[in-house]
Amino acid sequence: MWIDRKRLEQSMEILGSIGQTARGGLTRLALTDDDRRARDQMVAWMREAGLRVTVDRMGNIFGERAGTETAPAVRIGSHVDSVPTGGKYDGQLGVLCGLEVIRSLNEHRVRTRRPVTLVIFTNEEGARFQPAMVASGVMAGKIALEDAYNARDRDGIRLVDALERIGYLGPEPCAPRPFRAYLELHIEQGPRLEEEGLSVGVVEGIVAISWSRLTIHGVQDHAGPTPMRTRHDALVAAAEVVAGVRRVAREIGGDLVTTVGSLEVAPNIVNAIPGRVRLSIDIRDPRTETLARARAMVDALVQEACAREGVRHELEHYWQVPYTPFDAEVVATVERAARAAGARYRRMISGAGHDAQYMAAIGPAGMIFVPSRDGRSHCEEEFTPMESIEPGAQTLLLAALELAGRA
Ligand code: GLV
Ligand code: MN
Numbered sequence: 001m002w003i004d005r006k007r008l009e010q011s012m013e014i015l016g017s018i019g020q021t022a023r024g025g026l027t028r029l030a031l032t033d034d035d036r037r038a039r040d041q042m043v044a045w046m047r048e049a050g051l052r053v054t055v056d057r058m059g060n061i062f063g064e065r066a067g068t069e070t071a072p073a074v075r076i077g078s079h080v081d082s083v084p085t086g087g088k089y090d091g092q093l094g095v096l097c098g099l100e101v102i103r104s105l106n107e108h109r110v111r112t113r114r115p116v117t118l119v120i121f122t123n124e125e126g127a128r129f130q131p132a133m134v135a136s137g138v139m140a141g142k143i144a145l146e147d148a149y150n151a152r153d154r155d156g157i158r159l160v161d162a163l164e165r166i167g168y169l170g171p172e173p174c175a176p177r178p179f180r181a182y183l184e185l186h187i188e189q190g191p192r193l194e195e196e197g198l199s200v201g202v203v204e205g206i207v208a209i210s211w212s213r214l215t216i217h218g219v220q221d222h223a224g225p226t227p228m229r230t231r232h233d234a235l236v237a238a239a240e241v242v243a244g245v246r247r248v249a250r251e252i253g254g255d256l257v258t259t260v261g262s263l264e265v266a267p268n269i270v271n272a273i274p275g276r277v278r279l280s281i282d283i284r285d286p287r288t289e290t291l292a293r294a295r296a297m298v299d300a301l302v303q304e305a306c307a308r309e310g311v312r313h314e315l316e317h318y319w320q321v322p323y324t325p326f327d328a329e330v331v332a333t334v335e336r337a338a339r340a341a342g343a344r345y346r347r348m349i350s351g352a353g354h355d356a357q358y359m360a361a362i363g364p365a366g367m368i369f370v371p372s373r374d375g376r377s378h379c380e381e382e383f384t385p386m387e388s389i390e391p392g393a394q395t396l397l398l399a400a401l402e403l404a405g406r407a
């Protein structure tokens with residue numbers, strides 16, 4: 001039994017056209033009309049494939065293919081939301097390879113002992129609503145439903161209202177339920193597989209992640225008559241913080257990465273001294289302990305930068321996920337599947353967060369990576385050739401089949 005590469009490619013084209021950018025990328029922010037259209041397309045395909053579709057209170061979509069026994073399912077999941085001017089592979093590839101697994105089982109009339117369930121998670125990216133992976137976080141009991149519902153986008157729209165508006169505020173509880181295994185295929189989003197000429201990554205775990213939000217309150221004033229000596233410029237303090245955050249990664253070294261990716265300046269006009277700046281700080285490392293060290297350094301440098309400029313600030317470290325190792329048995333199963341699929345593979349860890357990280361907190365989980373061209377992702381240039389997707393999807397099929405058990 002082999003997956004149908006042509007069928008998978010066609011589905012990628014159709015789903016990838018929803019929210020497509022002029023430069024061939026994807027802007028499909030969570031809970032927008034394009035996200036709804038993508039969900040509707042997935043639900044139609046899931047029903048066509050004979051799956052029983054349900055939606056939970058976080059808008060997570062489940063499509064179950066019954067097993068011959070009533071036993072915990074093998075779940076295959078990912079997401080259909082994207083970052084702004086992102087690519088067509090992050091998330092989307094995982095759900096479509098999951099769908100292809102189910103279509104292949106159907107086509108070959110293979111019954112499994114355990115059910116196989118395709119899962120589409122809400123707002124994985126954290127681009128519109130923070131934090132990322134919020135819906136799997138609620139499912140794992142790590143984020144309160146109430147807090148998730150009250151997350152607001154830049155326009156002040158609450159997540160729960162956006163969910164309701166697109167018709168995906170479902171009735172099922174968003175709570176942990178037993179599963180045999182959770183599998184997620186995803187692009188690597190880094191350069192290693194491509195550099196080493198491999199088509200599959202057997203993922204052993206995901207780095208620890210910390211997100212912080214810094215608000216700096218300066219004094220808004222006129223850019224002309226206000227002498228330099230009396231200024232309290234929120235953006236000048238923010239600029240020091242941006243450079244300082246990068247310095248933390250250089251000083252601690254190793255695998256630590258730090259990013260200021262979002263900066264909001266008010267009033268953001270030519271002729272006013274910036275009165276308020278909001279910025280984000282993203283810190284990641286394979287060792288959870290390193291994050292605490294990095295955060296302490298960030299605390300100190302923010303303090304200093306703001307004192308120097310005479311501005312007030314609030315710094316919230318509002319989201320953390322520890323280093324998450326995947327289940328040894330699931331990892332071994334994925335490795336066996338990669339070998340059986342004839343893929344050239346290696347074991348590796350993920351530098352990006354995935355819903356698999358929260359699923360690993362409540363059950364056995366594992367991931368399959370496929371290469372990213374030039375290591376690029378969260379950009380329109382994101383690309384993975386079908387020559388690598390095919391062995392990746394086949395690895396997913398074989399791993400799911402082994403875990404679900406042929407009837
Ligand atoms: C998700 O894309 C993340 O790693 O932030
Ligand atoms: Mn993703």
Ligand code: MN
Nearest residue numbers: 083090125378
């Ligand atoms: Mn992503």
